[in-house]
Amino acid sequence: xxxxxxxxxxxxxxxxxxxxxxxxxxxxxxxxxxxxxxxxxxxxxxxxxxxxxxxxxxxxxxxxxxxxxxxxxxxxxxxxxxxxxxxxxxxxxxx
Ligand SMILES: [Zn+2]
Numbered sequence: 001x002x003x004x005x006x007x008x009x010x011x012x013x014x015x016x017x018x019x020x021x022x023x024x025x026x027x028x029x030x031x032x033x034x035x036x037x038x039x040x041x042x043x044x045x046x047x048x049x050x051x052x053x054x055x056x057x058x059x060x061x062x063x064x065x066x067x068x069x070x071x072x073x074x075x076x077x078x079x080x081x082x083x084x085x086x087x088x089x090x091x092x093x094x095x
Contacts, residue, residue, distance in 0.1 A: 009033070032069040038062065039072060047071050 004011025006019065010026040017025075036047040041060035050056050055071040056063045066072050 028069045036071045039064070 007013075007022040008026050009029045010022040013022055013025070032049060035045040036055075037044050038047050038057040038060060040057060040062040043057070043059045046057050046059040047055055048058065049069075049071075050063065052068050053065055054063065055066040064071075
């Protein structure tokens with residue numbers, strides 16, 4: 001990529017959309033691609049986003065519903081009961 005001094009990762013959008021919205025997109029994208037801590041096995045950097053709001057861990061195989069751009073939303077602290085434990089995830093059965 002070329003020079004993306006101001007907007008960093010949002011430089012992928014080139015000159016489009018205007019600088020202020022690209023700066024805001026940068027905030028979101030940096031959070032999305034940051035090294036996240038797996039809430040199940042605690043490893044760092046193994047968490048990736050499967051789809052919008054769906055997060056998975058390469059190490060322990062856990063899949064859970066998080067926020068659209070971050071593995072855990074601020075709301076998650078109020079909804080702990082909705083966390084799916086890794087051992088209840090179908091892909092783990094039979095291992
Ligand atoms: Zn994990």
